[in-house]
Amino acid sequence: MILNAAFYLFSGLAALATLLMIFQRDPVKAAMLMLAALLSTAGIYLVLSAQLLAALQIILYAGAIMTLFIVALTATPAAWRDKPGRGSFMKVLGLAAASVILMELLKVSTALKAITVSPEFSETGTLDLASALFGRFAFQFELLSLVILAAIVAAVALTAKRRTAQ
């Protein structure tokens, strides 16, 4: 009972924070609201007894990635002045697309009610995660290391100072 209440509380908070974030025009306030949304998502994970996921959510998303956001915001002052335009045609178009997606979501969620996806919550611990990563998904894990390395090299190649740019 109390778990259910907590689940709905965190879900509501996450949805509310996301909505407020979308309508926020100040980038820093928007980032803070996104932080609230990420933290409440961590709360949902905790209620679903996925402690590891909750911890990772707080450390990685709320910690590392949000810090990156704030640093990026302070590093690019142009983003502060660059307020989104008020084109009415684009707004109508966006609303139309959003309503289509909302309809789809409602349809899917009614379908979702009919099936039980995972009957019981599993106690996913660090050990299970590790054995999946280095066992069944070892190949994909190694492949991902190449993806990340390629991303790092790409970032360096695109942003490093030119040595011979005199």
Next chain:
Amino acid sequence: MIADPLAYAASALSGPLLLVLTAFVCLLLPLFIRQLRGTQGLIALGAVLVAITFFRQAPPAELAFFSEALLLSPLSSYLWAFALGVLALVIALSIARPPAPEENLGEYYFLLFMAGIGLMVLVAAGDLFTAFIALELLSLPVYALAGIRRSKPGLEAAYKYFMLGAFGSGMTVMGIAILSSLYPALTFTALKVGPAQPLALAGFLLVISGFAFKTALVPFHMWVPDAYEGAPTPISAFMAAAVKAGGVIVLWRLFSLFSGGPIREIFWWLAVVTAVSANLMALAQKGLKRLLAYSSVAHAGYIAVAFFGGRQGFEAVLYYLPVYAMATIGAFSVALLLEKEEKGPQIEDLAGLAKTRPWVAGAMAAFMFSLAGVPPLAGFFAKFYAFAGAVNSGYTSLVIIAIIMSAVSIYYYLKVTVVMYMKPSANGHTAEAPGLIEAVIFLMAAGVILAGIFSRPLLEQAAEASRWF
């Protein structure tokens, strides 16, 4: 039966592993050994050629590795040979005209190799999860390669490609998440036998849209013209030949899960909208690379038409991919040859080419006619088999639309040829000593002509490979 599957797998996998090794060599060794700077291209080309010689005829069986993440079969070896060929050609073009400043050449070849490995894993992927990671390994380096010169058009291309590509990846992940809740194994075989559910439909739609982004089917094509135009020309050729091929193979795997129903209808509409709008938009293009970009979108539409031919259609797709790759790499090489500014030559710049460089003009005409589908060039047979399969399966109206739009396309392909042969040269092409680019152009021209006149061998290979899907 194969004597030793492991021995075959070891020899087959040594190709990609060699590429990984060479990627690191290209990236790191020139930092320490000064003499090697600027020679990364030759190292890369040598490694790809060695990897091609490693190639063994695949045993007639499907071998699954890493809990069905990787499927090695005659199909995968056919597509790996294709991937290595494209990689070798792109490297040859990059050696002829270095697309990046010398200090960045190491990163350039590293990223190119990573994209090549991504393509090889993608076409051999046995489950959606692996396919997605391989797709990221294929696209992430290409985003960066598009902007590797850090010029304005290049960065714009990279930015647009990255933004829309990230959007597509997001949709794919969402779709995979939905599908994995229904089919935890996520292998293509598990998806096939799995019961149909409304929720699965939503998942499949998201995944298909994500891969349609990479294949550049309308309405997921917005990035194509700017990315092809702003990227260094060898990379544009790589996008057209390789990235598209990867998307096509996964789309076919998804398409073939269904024998009817809404997914097929969606593919029907994707094919029609792509073939019609891409050809109409191509009519007004003035830049050669932009024209080739829209032509690439249109060909994605024709390939989607071929999907409807069942097994025969897949055979046609496998024949279509190398034939299209040859013509488009050849055409991009001509663009590279005449390139004076970054966005590549205008079509008007080709005027008088037939006088000053008759052989290049002749090769370019062959590429254009092959893309348009004029017999006896390979492009004609590719389209013929692609459409014949769909007609045999009863999708006549779809094929009629595709043929009409294919006729429209003759206009803009012919325009290029007319400019080359009929218009006097305005600024005068300087005749340079033939180099590596010309070699690639003539190799591709020979390929386009020979694969048309003697289409049997390649077609037989494709038929053999298509049986192992």
